Amino acid sequence: MHKLRLNYKKRLILFFLILISNFIFLNEVQAQNRKKITSVVIDAGHGGKDPGAIGKKAKEKDITLKIAKMTGDYIKKNCPDVKVIYTRSSDVSVSLLRRAQIANEQNADLFISIHCNANASPQPYGVETFVMGEHRNAANLEVAKKENAAIMYEDNAQEDYDNFNPNSTEAYIMLNFFQSEYKNASLDLAERIQNQLVKRVGRKDRGVQQAGFLVLYKTSMPSVLVEIGFLSNPAEENFLNSNDGQTYIASALFRAFRDYKNAYDKENMTEGPAYENNQKPQNVDANQIVYKVQIESRSRKLDNHSLHYKELKNIDYYEHNGQYKYTAGYFLTKKEADEYCKTVKAKGYTTAFVISFKNGIRL
Ligand SMILES: [Zn+2]
Structure with a gap:
């Protein structure tokens, strides 16, 4: 027992050190180059042999793919200066690690992962948007466990995630050490997504949440994971499975992206921030x-x-x-x-x- 605990502590420290060193380097480089939002990764959850959550009629992997493509189309059409990068554009398996690698290799400005929720009970419904962080309740931990369980379908999972067990609560203690330089930006995007889905599409608000998602943990840019509704709730499944429902959700994700981009670009084009009450005094003498x-x-x-x-x-x-x-x-x-x-x-x-x-x- 004692030996086991020591090993665990050692591993924890090593994990933490590697994480910090990678992180400082990556973030320094990217933070300095970033002036405008010109690329976004749209990540359709699951795919191939991993169906994700399964409803009475629909599979998560099919719904996320349709909505990802629609969202990407809206962005391409309305924001021609933005490069849309998909982690998958057909029904294929892509590991969580690979999804993050695609975003990092392309030096993307934002990462949006689209998923559907599910519960043992048919009652729960609504939308929630996650950023990487420490879960504050058991429900959020359960969502992370369910999504991270996608690695059970992967061939190199033990190696790729350093023996991470997605079902062990203990494993999430390590992920809680993660401190992203992009947390505030991620929260900003997450709030815009929730706002659009709730106020414009009328979905039930389950809030902006935090938990340890492997796919977010591996990305080095502002990143969110949006749960667009419950396939275990019959009414919500019908909505998510309909063309109308998919169109509404995709346009909400597009508007959230566009608003974030506009605010960010405006701020980076002008001297000062893009918020009100930021007016600098005019006509200041150089020697003042x-x-x-x-x-x-x-x-x-x-x-x-x-x-x-x-x-x-x-x-x-x-x-x-x-x-x-x-x-x-x-x-x-x-x-x-x-x-x-x-x-x-x-x-x-x-x-x-x-x-x-x-x-x-x-x-
Ligand atoms: Zn999912």
Whole structure:
């Protein structure tokens, strides 16, 4: 018993170290190159010998493929600057690892995995969108277990996932160490998807959730997994199996993508973030001293700083001694900056302080 625990701990540490080293490297490289959303991976869950959830009439693998293709078509038609990448475009088996590899190899900007839910009871229905994270309840863990069980159909699963057992609750403790640099961006996309499915398509809202999905864990870009409804619920199965239902869901996914892209692109094309109350003072003299509130230092650059500090305004950063110092606000008087510093502190950035710049150089 004792020996077993030690092994487990050792493996945990090793796993964690490998994960961190891979992660820092990949994210650094990609965060710096990313200016606009120009590619998206649409991942149709399951396929081939893995049918996914099975309803009375429909199989998950068929519904996800149809909706994936429709979503991709909407994006191609309406966002001609975006490259749509499918992990599969026919009824074939693709491993979870391969799906993530496709996204990483193509250096895609976003990853959207489409799935259908199922429950032992016919009662539950509705939509939920997951990002990679620690599950907060048993139900979310069950969804992750069910989706990760797809690896049982794979030939190299033991090797590809380091003996990960999708049915063991313990295995998910390791996945909980995962901290994605893209978590906020993933949450933003997930919220937009839920919003579209609930407000525009009228699906029941089961919320934005978190759990350890292997397919999300292996991707290195903002990634979500959307459960578009329950095949175990007869009414919802009928909806998902109908052309109308599929069209509604696909157009909702498209609109969520488009809105995310518009917000992201706008922010990256202009100096400041794409949110309201971000107006910088106009006609500032080059020699004018500008005051900002320093929020915190980071060793890594954020991929989308305005989303990260959503509740603050005029987010900017400067580099100093290899650190990225993030600032909020933009004022021409110290008094205004002091005032705003109190607001920033009240939002939880307790070590915030006021700094000044002249000609872009910190004084
Ligand atoms: Zn699935």
